[in-house]
Amino acid sequence: MNQTTTYRESAPGRPVSRPASPPPGRPRRGNRREWPGAVFITPHMLALGLFMLVPTVYAVYDSLQTTQLIGGTHYSGLANYSTVLHSPEFWDGVRRVLVFTAIQVPLTIAIAFFFAAVFDAGIVKYSRFFRTVFFMPFAVPGVVAAVMWSFLLLPDFGPYAKLMQDIGLGHVDFFSSRLIVPTIVVIVIWEWTGYNVTILYTSLKSIPQHVTEAAVMDGARLGTIILRLKLPMVRPTITMLVFLNTVGALQLFTEPSILAAFQPQAVSYGFTPSLYVYNTSVGSGDYNLGAAAAVVLALIIGAISLAAFAVRRRSGEFR
Amino acid sequence: MAAVLLSACAGTDSTSASPGASGSQAAGAGCAAGATALTFWGWSAGYDLAVKKFNQTHPDICVKLENAGAANDEYVKLSDALKANSGTPDVAQIEYFEVPSLEITNSLVDLSQYGMSSVKKDIAPVAWSLVSQGSKQYAMPVDLGPLALYYNAKEFSANKLSVPATWSEFAATADKLHAADPKASITNFDPVSAQDVLALMQQYGAFPFSYSGGDKLGINFTGTAQTAFASFWQNLIDKKEVTTAADFSPAQWSNLDSGANASRLSPAWGPVGMQSSIKKTIGDWRTAPIPQTEAGKNLSGNWGGSTLTVVKGTGHAKEAAEFVKWFGASADSWKILSGKVAGAFPGYLPLLNSTGFQSATLPISGTSKPNKVFAEAAQNMDTAQWPPIMTAALTQWTSTFAGVTKGTETLPEAFKTFQQQMVTYAKAQGFTVTEG
Structure with a gap:
């Protein structure tokens, strides 16, 4: 998944999004006191400008041109957008990542919350050790993980295919058109659960002890404390994780592109929108069409993000 | 900018050639000072051994092999470098099927002007015609896959x-x-x-x-x-x-x-x-x-096989042509390329037809x-x-x-x-x- 940047920029505890200016009603601080802040954010803004804004503007510009092997480059208006919007391959990929997201994100967070709550409740020994073990897959680069899983799941040869056969499920091909999406869901959950556990665990730990103590005094059972008390208290964290995981999932790229190297027939040209962008740009040398598809994908993800913000704002998260 | 620098030393005087980065590369590859530096993108096994041999036997030229990825990975990088007009190698390994794609974008140096005809008799005719267009020759055939x-x-x-x-x-x-x-x-x-x-x-x-x-x-x-x-x-x-x-x-x-x-x-x-x-x-x-x-x-x-091409923008087309000619059509080179490490199948007739090989x-x-x-x-x-x-x-x-x-x-x-x-x-x- 392409989540790496998105995720790692937003380290635990640091809210990803803040209104650009202090909300009205609070006294503004004097300009003189703001310059250290400006110095601190300059590197980030520079990187953002160079590696985000400039390429974005260039992509938009590129998407309005058409380059032909015979005839060179010329302005072609929205022709590339029309091609993308009428491409069944592209929409096929969009549908697939939406389904993927709808399955993977809730599952990952549910599993992560379960383990975070278990660690937080202190009911397992060596929780520090297990937390580290859970986090380890996240330290494995996505490419390496995908290669590893490709070998493990290889039909006929991988240990899991053998296991399926041994327990009587017959010949299971994890890369068949029916199972390829679930297979990727499993890989991605494996990669990202530990990360989500860490964030949720931190968030659970920040709940003041006396709140839990009061609940215990009132006779609440562990399950009630976790589900009725702690879960609502970490809801902002969960919303944030849903948002981050969703944006990452919609950009699904690494896993299918690596699987494609092992099982070319399992992953089509436009398997995900990101793969469509890659295959048109790099694979077919049509950078203009690829740029248009990238812009469309960005708009789709932007719209989903805006909707998510609206929901979070309504639930009163940005006070 | 890089193109300007390169063309500035197109005079091929080996003592004045290879300024800046190329000079340091030449030194790094263990070549004589003042040798003309050539960058060569290739990925096949054993090419490094052949390059080493060439550098030993041609002290005036210093080829530095870089692996820019295999096949399509390399072509993507090459086409990007060509578009950016900077960072292109002097010589690139290209499979037969990809040569016309580079021809049409006018990215390859016509080798016919560099005395290639002397080795034409040594190359399998099919390989030669795969890289030629009329009187022009866009690549030096290396191996084949009949x-x-x-x-x-x-x-x-x-x-x-x-x-x-x-x-x-x-x-x-x-x-x-x-x-x-x-x-x-x-x-x-x-x-x-x-x-x-x-x-x-x-x-x-x-x-x-x-x-x-x-x-x-x-x-x-x-x-x-x-x-x-x-x-x-x-x-x-x-x-x-x-x-x-x-x-x-x-x-x-x-x-x-x-x-x-x-x-x-x-x-x-x-x-x-x-x-x-x-x-x-x-x-x-x-x-x-x-x-x-x-x-x-x-x-x-034919399935597979590669050629070496001289990429437009090189300041050392003559030296690059000499290198690719040696690479595809010399006994020295083929001794290595057909060896255990490289295992390439020759388009080079003296070897292809030899009793020892067959x-x-x-x-x-x-x-x-x-x-x-x-x-x-x-x-x-x-x-x-x-x-x-x-x-x-x-x-x-x-x-x-x-x-x-x-x-x-x-x-x-x-x-x-x-x-x-x-x-x-x-x-x-x-x-x-x-x-x-």
């Missing part, structure tokens, strides 16, 4: 099969084998591997492209010969008499080793890799000419001499007219033909779809397309 039938002799004799000389005999042999042993298939046919299928089509007289430079391009996946080819293989797939494992996948190797595949339609470079991927049937494999469309013919097809043996095929058959095949190939849109063709091929492997569509259907895709793409790229 096809032959590589079969498991034990399995053939156990099932009382004789080696098929024609494709109809091949189909009959497939029937007979499958009847004798329902778990056995005559061979593997990977519909998703474009280069494999295109090489077989070429051999079948059904190569779908015609192109001789310029903006006219013929695309024909639906003609009589192409449809006959597609039906031939689909029929065998339907009867489960050929498998459709991915080329070079563990499944393919295991099929070859277990007897599930009794033969392989193998390129000349195939046996070396196969030898390290199978265990049980080492020593059982023999080589025969590939089956023919008609008895008495002896046509083969009588070489491999453990996988016992005391037999596979090179003799492959060398013969190398002399019997037509020139494939690769279109300048192969990058796109290879990318789209995988998706379009995946259904044949899965069994959700037939090969003739995939050919029809692909015909449409290629025609649409070529037209969008501004070509005048002839179908059929």
Whole structure:
């Protein structure tokens, strides 16, 4: 998944999004006191400008041109957008990542919350050790993980295919058109659960002890404390994780592109929108069409993000 | 900027050449001070050894080999560098099928002006014509991949099969084998591997492209010969008499080793890799000419093989040409390239025709001499007219033909779809397309 940047920029505890200016009603601080802040954010803004804004503007510009092997480059208006919007391959990929997201994100967070709550409740020994073990897959680069899983799941040869056969499920091909999406869901959950556990665990730990103590005094059972008390208290964290995981999932790229190297027939040209962008740009040398598809994908993800913000704002998260 | 610097030292005076970065590279590669530095993008095994030898024997030139990725990875980087007009190498390894794509973007130096004609007699004619366009020559051929039938002799004799000389005999042999042993298939046919299928089509007289430079391009996946080819293989797939494992996948190797595949339609470079991927049937494999469309013919097809090109923008075209000429057409170079590490199959005739080369043996095929058959095949190939849109063709091929492997569509259907895709793409790229 392409989540790496998105995720790692937003380290635990640091809210990803803040209104650009202090909300009205609070006294503004004097300009003189703001310059250290400006110095601190300059590197980030520079990187953002160079590696985000400039390429974005260039992509938009590129998407309005058409380059032909015979005839060179010329302005072609929205022709590339029309091609993308009428491409069944592209929409096929969009549908697939939406389904993927709808399955993977809730599952990952549910599993992560379960383990975070278990660690937080202190009911397992060596929780520090297990937390580290859970986090380890996240330290494995996505490419390496995908290669590893490709070998493990290889039909006929991988240990899991053998296991399926041994327990009587017959010949299971994890890369068949029916199972390829679930297979990727499993890989991605494996990669990202530990990360989500860490964030949720931190968030659970920040709940003041006396709140839990009061609940215990009132006779609440562990399950009630976790589900009725702690879960609502970490809801902002969960919303944030849903948002981050969703944006990452919609950009699904690494896993299918690596699987494609092992099982070319399992992953089509436009398997995900990101793969469509890659295959048109790099694979077919049509950078203009690829740029248009990238812009469309960005708009789709932007719209989903805006909707998510609206929901979070309504639930009163940005006070 | 880099281009300016490079052209500034195009005077090729070896003492004033290679300023800046190139100079330090030259020193790093252990070359004499003042040698002309050349950057060479290549990926094949053993190329480093050949480069080392060249640098030792040519003190005035210093070639530095860089691995910019294999095949398509390299082509992408190269085309990006060409677009950016900076960071291009002097020499690049390019497979035969990709040469026209670079020709059309005017990215290659015409080598005919650098005295290449002196080595023309040493290069297999088919290789030479694959890289030439009229009087112009855009690359130096290196290795080739002529096809032959590589079969498991034990399995053939156990099932009382004789080696098929024609494709109809091949189909009959497939029937007979499958009847004798329902778990056995005559061979593997990977519909998703474009280069494999295109090489077989070429051999079948059904190569779908015609192109001789310029903006006219013929695309024909639906003609009589192409449809006959597609039906031939689909029929065998339907009867489960050929498998459709991915080329070079563990499944393919295991099929070859277990007897599930009794033969392989193998390129000349195939046996070396196969030898390290199978265990049980080492020593059982023999080589025969590939089956023919008609008895008495002896046509083969080419799968793979590389060339070296001199990339536009180089300030040292003359030195680069000298290097590629040495690389593809010298005994020194081929001693290394045909050695154990590189294992390339020569397009270089003095080696290809030599008794020593043709009588070489491999453990996988016992005391037999596979090179003799492959060398013969190398002399019997037509020139494939690769279109300048192969990058796109290879990318789209995988998706379009995946259904044949899965069994959700037939090969003739995939050919029809692909015909449409290629025609649409070529037209969008501004070509005048002839179908059929």
